Amino acid sequence: MKSIRIIDSTLRDGMHAVSHQFTPEQMAMIAGKLDEAGVDTVEVGHGDGLGGSSFQYGFSKATEEQYLKAVSEALTKTKLAVLLIPGIGTVEDLEVAMEYGVKTVRVATHVTEADAGEQHIKFAKKSGLEAIGFLMMSHMAPPEKVLEQAKLFESYGADTVYITDSAGAMLPHDVRARIGLVSKELSVPIGFHAHNNLGLAVGNTLTAIEAGAASVDGTVCGLGAGSGNSQLEALIAVLNKGGYNTGADLYKLMDLSKEVEGLMHRPQTINSDSLAIGYAGAYGSFLLHSRRAAEKFGVDAREILLELGRRKTVGGQEDMIIDVAIELAKAKSSK
Ligand SMILES: CC[C@H](O)CC(=O)C(=O)O
Numbered sequence: 001m002k003s004i005r006i007i008d009s010t011l012r013d014g015m016h017a018v019s020h021q022f023t024p025e026q027m028a029m030i031a032g033k034l035d036e037a038g039v040d041t042v043e044v045g046h047g048d049g050l051g052g053s054s055f056q057y058g059f060s061k062a063t064e065e066q067y068l069k070a071v072s073e074a075l076t077k078t079k080l081a082v083l084l085i086p087g088i089g090t091v092e093d094l095e096v097a098m099e100y101g102v103k104t105v106r107v108a109t110h111v112t113e114a115d116a117g118e119q120h121i122k123f124a125k126k127s128g129l130e131a132i133g134f135l136m137m138s139h140m141a142p143p144e145k146v147l148e149q150a151k152l153f154e155s156y157g158a159d160t161v162y163i164t165d166s167a168g169a170m171l172p173h174d175v176r177a178r179i180g181l182v183s184k185e186l187s188v189p190i191g192f193h194a195h196n197n198l199g200l201a202v203g204n205t206l207t208a209i210e211a212g213a214a215s216v217d218g219t220v221c222g223l224g225a226g227s228g229n230s231q232l233e234a235l236i237a238v239l240n241k242g243g244y245n246t247g248a249d250l251y252k253l254m255d256l257s258k259e260v261e262g263l264m265h266r267p268q269t270i271n272s273d274s275l276a277i278g279y280a281g282a283y284g285s286f287l288l289h290s291r292r293a294a295e296k297f298g299v300d301a302r303e304i305l306l307e308l309g310r311r312k313t314v315g316g317q318e319d320m321i322i323d324v325a326i327e328l329a330k331a332k333s334s335k
C-alpha cells in the first residue's frame, strides 16, 4: 500500500472562504478533530500566510499568535505548519511562529520566482524546520520551466516541492505532465495542491498521485479560495478506494465536515465567478476582492476576472482588481 501524506489547509486556504474570520476557538476545535482523525499536518493562519492580515489582503479576526497558540494546544500528533510568501511574510514572522511549535513552513512563490524563497528555505532548514517549496500558479509555466524552478527549491534544501494549481485551471493532462516530470527528476517528494474552479480538484489530486506525488492537500468541506480546494473527506474516500494509505479516518472527517458546514459563510460551490477564475486562469484569492469591486463599480465580476487572467496577474497584484474594474466601468459608460 503506497502511503500518501495529507496536509490539511482548512485553517489557512479555508480562511479565504470566510474572509479570514475564523476565531481561535473555532480553529482549535477543527484542529483538534483533524488531529483525532489522524491527519498528518495542518496549516494555519491568514489565507495569504504569515503577515497576510493587512489592508491589502483583508484583516483576520485574530492575530497570528492567537491562532498558533490555540491550534498548537489542540494538537497531539499532527504537525503544525504555516505558509510564508516572501514579501508578505518575513523570517522574523517565522521566528515568532516557531515559538508556538510550528514544525513545517511552506515557502510559496510564483512559479517562475523560486529564487525569492531561497533565504526563507535556508533559514528554515538552519532552524531545524521542515521546509516545503510551494510553486504557485503552476499552470502559467510549461513543465520544463516548472522543473527548473522545482530544482532551485531542491538546491536550497527544500524537503518537499509542491506544484500548486492556485487558479484551479489545470486539466488532468497538465497535472500529469508537470508532476510526472518533476517527480522523475527530483530526489525529494513532490506534492500537489488543487483548486476546484473547474470541478477537477479531487480528480486532479488523484492524477497527481498516479503521476508520482507523495503529498497532497485537502480542506474540510473543500473550504478555500475560489471554488475551494480538494474536499478532504471526498479525497480520503477516493484514496481509500484506490488502495492508498493516508492514516486519516474517513468517518471522523465526515463528522467534522458537518460541524464545519455550520461555520461557513456561504456554500463552497462552483458558481459563475469562481468558474471564471478556473476558466481564465486567474488567482484564486481574487474572487471576493473582484466581487466587491464589481459591486462598487457596477460591472460584472466575471469580466474583471477574465481580464485579470488575460493580463496574467498574480498574487500581490490585488490593486489591479480595482484598476480593471474602473476601466471596465469607464468602457461601459462610454458605450
Ligand atoms: C494567497 C496565497 C495562496 O492562497 C496560496 C495558495 O494556496 C495557492 O496559491 O493556491
Ligand SMILES: [Mn+2]
Pocket: 013, 166, 193, 195, 224, 225, 284
Ligand atoms: Mn490554494
